[in-house]
Amino acid sequence: MQATHAPEHGHGPPGGLMRWVTTTNHKDIGTLYLWFAGVMFFVAGSMAMLIRAELFQPGLQLVQPEVFNQLTTLHGLIMIFGVIMPAFTGFANWQVPLMIGAPDMAFPRMNNWSFWLLPVAAAFLVGSTLLPGGAVAGGWTMYPPLFIQGGISYDLTIFAVHIMGASSIMGAINIITTILNMRAPGMGMMKLPLFVWTWLITAFLLIAVMPVLAGAVTMLLTDRNFGTHFFDAAGGGDPVLFQHVFWFFGHPEVYILILPAFGIISTILPTFARKPLFGYASMVYATASIAILSFLVWAHHMFTVGLPAGAQLFFMYATMLIAVPTGVKVFNWVATLWRGSMTFETPMLFAVAFVCLFTIGGFSGLVLAMAPVDIQLHDTYYVVAHFHYVLVSGALFSIYAGVYYWLPKWTGHMYDERLGRWHFWLSAISFNVLFFPQHFLGLAGMPRRIPDYALQFADFNRISSIGGFVFGASQILLLIVIVKCIRGGARAEARAWEGAQGLEWTVPSPAPYHTFLEPDVAERHLSPPLPQAGGPPSGDEGRGEGYAPELR
Amino acid sequence: MRPELARANRRLLGRLLLLSLAMFGLGFALIPLYDVICDLTGLNRGEVQALARNTQVDASRTVTVELVASVPDTVPLRLIAPNGPVRAHPGELVQIEYEVENLAGRPVVGQAVPSYGPAAAAEYFKKIECFCFREQRFAPGERRRLPVLFVLDRTIPRDLTVVTLSYTLFERPAPG
Numbered sequence: 001m002q003a004t005h006a007p008e009h010g011h012g013p014p015g016g017l018m019r020w021v022t023t024t025n026h027k028d029i030g031t032l033y034l035w036f037a038g039v040m041f042f043v044a045g046s047m048a049m050l051i052r053a054e055l056f057q058p059g060l061q062l063v064q065p066e067v068f069n070q071l072t073t074l075h076g077l078i079m080i081f082g083v084i085m086p087a088f089t090g091f092a093n094w095q096v097p098l099m100i101g102a103p104d105m106a107f108p109r110m111n112n113w114s115f116w117l118l119p120v121a122a123a124f125l126v127g128s129t130l131l132p133g134g135a136v137a138g139g140w141t142m143y144p145p146l147f148i149q150g151g152i153s154y155d156l157t158i159f160a161v162h163i164m165g166a167s168s169i170m171g172a173i174n175i176i177t178t179i180l181n182m183r184a185p186g187m188g189m190m191k192l193p194l195f196v197w198t199w200l201i202t203a204f205l206l207i208a209v210m211p212v213l214a215g216a217v218t219m220l221l222t223d224r225n226f227g228t229h230f231f232d233a234a235g236g237g238d239p240v241l242f243q244h245v246f247w248f249f250g251h252p253e254v255y256i257l258i259l260p261a262f263g264i265i266s267t268i269l270p271t272f273a274r275k276p277l278f279g280y281a282s283m284v285y286a287t288a289s290i291a292i293l294s295f296l297v298w299a300h301h302m303f304t305v306g307l308p309a310g311a312q313l314f315f316m317y318a319t320m321l322i323a324v325p326t327g328v329k330v331f332n333w334v335a336t337l338w339r340g341s342m343t344f345e346t347p348m349l350f351a352v353a354f355v356c357l358f359t360i361g362g363f364s365g366l367v368l369a370m371a372p373v374d375i376q377l378h379d380t381y382y383v384v385a386h387f388h389y390v391l392v393s394g395a396l397f398s399i400y401a402g403v404y405y406w407l408p409k410w411t412g413h414m415y416d417e418r419l420g421r422w423h424f425w426l427s428a429i430s431f432n433v434l435f436f437p438q439h440f441l442g443l444a445g446m447p448r449r450i451p452d453y454a455l456q457f458a459d460f461n462r463i464s465s466i467g468g469f470v471f472g473a474s475q476i477l478l479l480i481v482i483v484k485c486i487r488g489g490a491r492a493e494a495r496a497w498e499g500a501q502g503l504e505w506t507v508p509s510p511a512p513y514h515t516f517l518e519p520d521v522a523e524r525h526l527s528p529p530l531p532q533a534g535g536p537p538s539g540d541e542g543r544g545e546g547y548a549p550e551l552r
Numbered sequence: 553m554r555p556e557l558a559r560a561n562r563r564l565l566g567r568l569l570l571l572s573l574a575m576f577g578l579g580f581a582l583i584p585l586y587d588v589i590c591d592l593t594g595l596n597r598g599e600v601q602a603l604a605r606n607t608q609v610d611a612s613r614t615v616t617v618e619l620v621a622s623v624p625d626t627v628p629l630r631l632i633a634p635n636g637p638v639r640a641h642p643g644e645l646v647q648i649e650y651e652v653e654n655l656a657g658r659p660v661v662g663q664a665v666p667s668y669g670p671a672a673a674a675e676y677f678k679k680i681e682c683f684c685f686r687e688q689r690f691a692p693g694e695r696r697r698l699p700v701l702f703v704l705d706r707t708i709p710r711d712l713t714v715v716t717l718s719y720t721l722f723e724r725p726a727p728g
Contacts, residue, residue, distance in 0.1 A: 103553075106561045173568040177561050211572045215579020230583065245582050308595045 013513055021116070024108030026093045027511060031410070032115050033090030034403075038479070040082035040122060045472055047075040052434075052468035054451050055461050068451035069137035074125060076140030077157070080257065081164045082122050084391065087399045088260040089114075089171050092199045094410065096175060098504035099193045101184025101516045106177035114170035121163040128153035139449065141246060142216075144231040144239045148223050155224065158217045165210040172203035172210075179203075184503070184516065190284070193502050194277060197284050198263030201291045205252045205259070208295075213249040216242065240305050247298035255294045257391060259287060261358075261398030262329060265351050267502070268405050269333055272348035273340025274499040279332040286325035286332075293322050303374045312371040319369035323362065330359055345497075346420035350401035353428050354394060361389025364439065379449070382442025388435045393428075400427070400478065407485050408492030412510030415485040419477055426474035433467030609643040610706050613713075617704070620718035621650060627723040628656035629690065631664070637714075642676075643706045649697045650683065650719065654690035661724040663687045669716035676708040677717065687724055 013019050013028065020032060051071050054062045063071065093111065097104055105111045129135040133151035142161075147154060179192070179200045192200075219230040220242070229235025231242045262283075270277045277283065299307060299315040307315075333355050342348070364386040368374050377383060400423075407415050437460040442448075446457045453461065492509035507515050553561075590596045617640060621633040632651040640646045654660050664684040668674040679685075683698035690696065704715075 107565065169572050173565060173572075176568060177564045181557060181560050181564060207568055207572050208575055211576035212579040212582070215576050215582075219580070241583060241586065244586055245579060248582060249579075310593070311595050 022112070024104075024112050025513060026097050026105045026108070026111065027410075027513065029105075029111050029115050030090045030093030030095075033086045033093060033118075036115070036118055036122075037083050037087035037090060037399075038482075040078050040086070041475070042479075043126060044075050044078035044083060045475060047071045047078075049468065049472045051075065052465040055453070056465040057462065058453055058455055058458050060452055063451065065451050066134060066137060069139075069449065070129065070135040072449050073136050073139055074129070077125060077136075077161075078122070079391070080140065080253075081161070082118070082125070084257050084395045084399070085164075085168060086118055088199075088202070088257075088395075089168075089175075091195075091260065091264065091399075091402055091406075092171075092175050095406065095504060096178055096196055096199060097182070098409075098507065098511060098515060099196050099502055100179060100182065100187055101503050102178055102182035103514065103517045105174050106182055107174050110170050111174050114167045114174065117163050117167040121160040121167070124156045124160040124163070128156045131156070141250070142220065142242075143246075144220065144223065144242050145233075147220055148232060155221065158221045158224075161217050162214055165214045168206050168210045172206035175199055175203040176207070190281065193263075194266040194280065194283055195260070195263035198259045198266075198287050201287050202256050202259045205256050205291055205294070209249040209252040209256075212245065213253075216245040216249065219245070240302070243302050243305060244298070247301045248295075250301065251298045252291070252294040254390075255290055257395050258358075259291070261354070261395045262287065264398045264402040264405075265333065265354050266329075268347050268351040268401050269336045269355075270501065271405070271497050271499040272345060272351070273337050273342050275336055275340040276501075277332070278335035278338075279328070282328055283332055286328040289325045290322060293318065293325070297322065300369055300371075300374070303371045304378045316369060316371045320366065323366055326362055330355065330362075345404075346415070346417065346424055347401045347405035349421065349424045349428075350397045350404065353424070354397045354401065357389055357393030357397070357428075357431070361386055361394055364389060377442055379447055380442035381438040381446045381448055384448050385435050385438035385442060388438075392435070393431055397427075400424075403478075403482070405497070406504075407482065408496035409504060409509050409511055411486050411489075412492055412508075413485050413489035414492050414496070415481050415489065419481045419484070423474060423477040423481060426477065427471060430467045430470035430474060434464055434471050435467070437461075437464045437467075606643065606645065608706060609641050611641050613710065614639050614641055615704055615708065615712065616714045617646070618714065618716045619648065619650075620716055621721070622718065623721045627660075627662070627721060629654055629660060629662050629721055629723065631719060631721045633719075640704055642704045642708050645680070645701065645703055647699060647701050649699050651695065651697050652688070652690065652721070653695045654693055657692045659692060660690050661687050661726065662690065662721050663724050664719045664721045667718050667720070669718065670712070673708070673712055673715040676705040676712070677715075678703045678705055684719060 013023070013025065020028065023029060023032075050063065051068065054060075054068055093105065096102075125135075131151070131153045133153060136147075136150060136153050136157040138147040138150055138154065142157075179196055183192070219228070222228040223230050223232055223237070229237040231237045231239050233239060266277055266283060297315055297319045299311060300319045303312060303315075337352075344352070364382065368377060368383065368386055404415060404420055407413075441457055441460050441464070444457065446453055446461075494508045495505040496509055497505075503516075504511070616637045618637040619633040621631040623629055623631050630653040632653075634648050634650065638646060638648060652662070664682075666679075666682070666684050668677060679700065679702045681699060681701040683700065688696075688698065700717075
């Protein structure tokens, strides 16, 4: 723990590959998380391309149904546990210490460990495609009895989930401890940047529910291998019980995947509207109430299992209640933009698209919250459209926005704005071509997770697949932008965006290897106008003096 | 890192680890807890669930189902039909039980074959479970009750008021 901070180790990183294996630096680990998420994004994305290619026309063309099931299952598992969650953890590693004026994360060695568990888990998941019987094909929700009956790759998947869970829990503990104990003097809780607040709440959600998922898959494991009958009806168990335990994890997980996105958007909109965030305190309370409510709505994923009417009513109304704090957030974002001096650089474009498209996803969620409607739409493409609107145009677009927003701080170069805009417009348009028709497919009754479909669904599926191919190809642009930005480009100022507020913009770009080694450095920047207080940046900010290397 | 900060961090680490352990335990505790919640709230405990109630019963008429059983002389089994006919509404789920006894001193494999009278009634018998679906193996001297679960389709013609369900139990030669 001492090594990272000891000044005698110098300020620069050691060279070579071992730098990345042994690093305990929060910026290095954040970079590792983000690259890992990027690699897994292209792995799981190419699976999605195969799925859309198979669904391009009715009948079986490219893959057998067993392979199709493996593709949908792995696509879901990897996108959730291997892309969105690691990407957000990467942002947290990079930004949280910078934003609160801490020198590093609280437990740098544990930080290294939580990252390096992930490639192992990913290797198990992806490598299981080579096992006899192929990869896991029971759906990312891992429902028994199917999941109890599969081959060796199912055990390997359970092990991978255990590892990823351990990684997430350690990451969450690290983030909570950093935020609660290592804030610079003067950085009170209600002065925290909203991204830090959303991550604090997300980390508590992770600690609360990842162990429950670990318990649920442990029960699957013992049902499979050690003769227990938690979920096996033949031995007195109940398969529906798994759904209750799984969604007790699964619904808070949904907010784990979106709350950090709220934080990123709440950081970017004020920057490019050149106005402080509207309703900071209400944003904090809304985030907290979403997190609390998320524990009370799990059974809305299970309206078709034969819940008693009273339970259906409870979960229906509780679910609709979540629209209230979420609505508070959306209205706050709109009010932040209202009469702002807006400019539309790529991060802002993605952020505005987030607000519009995430809201569409929220509305289709409200439709699905109604039990009688859900019973009709359950397991149709309407559900697929809904969760891709919240996870792709929600979580993923916020990740894009954050990457473009902080790339200058990470690399010291401005990214190629022209390519960035191409990436945005191609993604935003093709995303809608890809997923909007799936609402109609779902309303017409096309079931999800099936490789073939009835002829009347052919037209919308063809449109959707074309949108899918364009969307997939556009993401290569992002890779080009990032690589170009790392290799060169216009030099970025310390305050890369003129409207940007917060401590991370007081250190030079690229951020030095060590920052805020002494707490009062951050304090000096904090004491005049605070990030959320909304005043204009005082004159001496932005020149980047006061960062770590001047010490000693 | 200042020692007091390192100490505070370790203390928080311990608490958060304890919290995640407790949540792991809660995952398992959920299994009895769901039962307790259902007991307290009465969910899943009272009447037949609203969703599960069969709304497709045509209570305006009743069909009498007569049950018949026969076994060829050469087969050492006895098949006993339930006592008396069953009266059922079209659309109603009906469960009946036949009884079989193996009279031989050796294991016998039997296969029941259903027939319907009048033959036109056959298409309205929707069997959900029947011992005739597969062959049945009986140990020497074994006596066993075998269930039949069926629904008379709602579209059964109104003039069919009495129908007969008959089973004949044959012996299957032992394999090999």
